[in-house]
Amino acid sequence: MKKVLINLVHPNLDESRVNKFLSQIAQKEENVTVNNLYAKYPDFKIDVQKEQELLLQNDVIIFQFPMYWLSSPALLKEWLDVVFTYNFAYGENYKLEGKKFAIAVSTGSGTAQYSSTGSNKHTVEEFLTPFVGTASYVKMNYQNPFVTYETFVLSDEKLEESAKNYVEYIKNLIIS
Numbered sequence: 001m002k003k004v005l006i007n008l009v010h011p012n013l014d015e016s017r018v019n020k021f022l023s024q025i026a027q028k029e030e031n032v033t034v035n036n037l038y039a040k041y042p043d044f045k046i047d048v049q050k051e052q053e054l055l056l057q058n059d060v061i062i063f064q065f066p067m068y069w070l071s072s073p074a075l076l077k078e079w080l081d082v083v084f085t086y087n088f089a090y091g092e093n094y095k096l097e098g099k100k101f102a103i104a105v106s107t108g109s110g111t112a113q114y115s116s117t118g119s120n121k122h123t124v125e126e127f128l129t130p131f132v133g134t135a136s137y138v139k140m141n142y143q144n145p146f147v148t149y150e151t152f153v154l155s156d157e158k159l160e161e162s163a164k165n166y167v168e169y170i171k172n173l174i175i176s
Contacts, residue, residue, distance in 0.1 A: 002174045004032045005058035006104070009065040009076040011038050018106045018151045018159060019066055025163040026170060033058070037075050044078050051083045055096060060173045061140070063131070064104040066151070070120065070127050072105075080134060089138040100173055101135035103128055103145040104166065110150045143173060 006026055010019045013036065027034045035054060040047075055061060065072045087093045105124060113119045120127075124147050135142035146169045148154070148162045 001031050002059040003057065004029075004060040004062065004170055004174065005054055006032065006034045006062045006064050007076075007079070008034050008036045009038065009063060009073050009079070010036075011073050011075070013038065016066070018148055018154060018162070019064060021159060022104065022106075022148070022163055022166050023064060026166060029167060029170060031174070032170065037079060038073075041075065041079075044075060046079055046082050048082050048085065051079065052085075052088055052095075055083070055099075058099070060100040060102065060170075061096075062102045062104055062170070062173075065106075067105050067107040067124070067127070070122075071130075084134070084138060094139045097139035099140050100143050101131070101138075101140035102143040102169075102173060103131055104148075104169070105145055106148040106151045108150070108152045114149075 006023065008019065008023050010016050013020055013023075023034050023036075026032050033054070063072070063076060065076060084090070088095050105128070107114065107124060109118075109120065114122065114124045114127075116122070125145060128145055132142050146166055148166075154162070
């Protein structure tokens with residue numbers, strides 16, 4: 001069975017309702033590992049070798065984070081900069097080639113705001129374009145993102161539904 005690594009990137013996970021719950025539910029699934037990057041690297045001093053080993057041990061890599069200023073939290077950018085090194089992720093060797101690259105993102109706003117006519121002028125998928133490019137550059141297979149909208153007003157029932165959908169999303173990544 002394929003193994004899934006969720007790189008959880010949330011600077012305030014203890015205060016998070018949505019990402020904390022989704023990651024806890026996902027971690028209960030067989031062959032799913034949650035790698036909490038801010039818990040491991042609050043000082044941004046990333047153990048590159050350890051992170052590369054984790055990537056090699058898994059088939060599906062999910063980056064789970066809240067949308068911060070229409071992007072990811074800063075640690076994810078730093079992580080990509082130092083972990084996706086020459087001759088590991090690209091160059092003469094593409095050690096992640098063929099692995100699935102997925103995003104699970106949460107936003108405070110809804111789909112109306114994430115549209116060409118909304119306040120953000122673009123969809124969430126459009127804001128995630130740099131990740132599409134990164135996956136392509138390192139020859140990983142980018143997957144459609146899992147998006148949880150309106151996190152500030154999400155009811156408990158909708159959060160439960162989102163968690164079930166997240167588990168299904170992960171299962172589909174494993175079997176497809």
